[in-house]
Amino acid sequence: MDKLYGKDISMYDDIDVEDLLAKLTTEEINILAKEVDPDDSFLPPSQRCSYDCDKEPTGPLNRKLLIEYINKKAIETPDLPELKPFVAGTVRGKKWVPPAPPAREQEAEEKIAVDLGEEYEQALCEATQDEIIDLAAILGFHSMMNQDQYHASLLNKGQPLGLGWDGITKASKPKVFPMEPPNMTDPEESIQSVKKDENKYVELNWNNIKSISDEKFENLFTALGENTHLETIKLANTGMSDRHADKLAEALEKNKSMRVVNVETNMISPLGIVRLIKSLLKNKSVEEFRAANQRSQVLGNKIEMEITQLVEKNGNLVRLGLHLEYNDARQRIAAHLQKNIDHTRKMRMGQLPRNQMFSGDLGENERTV
Incomplete structure (x- = not known):
């Protein structure tokens, strides 16, 4: 049942809105227009603003003087006093507490269970942390380990000491590879070898x-x-x-x-x-x-x-x-x-x-x- 301010509005279903608007005076219509929702997409943008000024302009617009006047007023206007003074480490007002998840989501999380069988359950329960990391690398779960652990598992080198699930990978020194030597092939000599059709010259x-x-x-x-x-x-x-x-x-x-x-x-x-x-x-x-x-x-x-x-x-x-x-x-x-x-x-x-x-x-x- 629809209610407005705690009152049942079903009694207004038979009332014709057009008849009500026809009975309003010009002043009452202007007052009602100011209360219209400014986000109503059916109204043109020029009519969505409730600002109404009947004063005549005192002169042409001077943007520079207007900005100076606004800045001056902002500096001269004193700040409003705080209702409760600020104290570091304390929470002013009511602290926001996130609502509990819906009951349906809780039931769905409780129902999710994977039956791996007794053999796999026993193997995973008895597995060490290094063995689980190796298994994660084999299955491609890269987000479960850092780079050193992943490469150590692929190369079968054993996990680095002191690195668990929360281990931090230190920057390793990049391998320095020698520069590729320039191509020392003599174009003129190779052209002559192709012209002579030498038996051993099979690659240019x-x-x-x-x-x-x-x-x-x-x-x-x-x-x-x-x-x-x-x-x-x-x-x-x-x-x-x-x-x-x-x-x-x-x-x-x-x-x-x-x-x-x-x-x-x-x-x-x-x-x-x-x-x-x-x-x-x-x-x-x-x-x-x-x-x-x-x-x-x-x-x-x-x-x-x-x-x-x-x-x-x-x-x-x-x-x-x-x-x-x-x-x-x-x-x-x-x-x-x-x-x-x-x-x-x-x-x-x-x-x-x-x-x-x-x-x-x-x-x-x-x-x-």
Whole structure:
């Protein structure tokens, strides 16, 4: 039963509010308007403020003088005396006590119980604190232990002395690793080795060499097209651009011995990456291609779908190092690479003839090439 100020309001259900408002005078309506809820969303913002001033303005608004006047009044107005003086360590007024949780929550907490069985119950009851910490690390409960305890459990070194559930991990000194030595490969010498098609020269590593000119790139890719022994070429962080990628793609289309191509951390555009992956269809020997961390971090849906279609037509590629944003492209490429890996394993184990290759455009079927 609804009540207002302790009185039953059901007796006012049949009263028409419109008739009551029609009987009010202008002064009574103004008084009623001041009592309206200012948070009523049905009223415009200009009518939600109860401030009402009938005085005429004495002059134009001067914001600076108004602020000075307000500050002066605030300084001159004395503070209201405290009803109860402040004493350090004492609580003035009524102290807030949090209410008790509802009975339903208490009953639910009491009913929650896990029956582990007598064997597990006995094992956990007799387990030491170090054994429980090791168990928590195995189950992945990282929040139950500190970093030293977690790593000690994984490495089976035994728990540090003096560290329990409330132990504090001290800062450990970071391991100092030696700086990676600079790449001392001579570009001119390596280009000559590729031109001569030396039998023992199977890997070219130009990683992190930034002083390579366009002429050296062009000479290398020209010699690469005729080489028959080089299997791995690493050109990460060498400043390659689209014009270099186009020359490399032309060389890969002619080369028949390359197995690993790495052009990561360069300035190749998404269209340049598509051009390189398209060249692998004519190469038919590259098994690993890496081109992540380029100038454009996001390839875009159109480029990723085009790369996916090219990879699905490639029956030799088993590893692709490329950041893909869309799940569809990642899943389709991962599924196709797995098929290529399975097919390669069957050929290695002698379950398929050597002259039979997997054709990506036929799904799981196979044809003789």
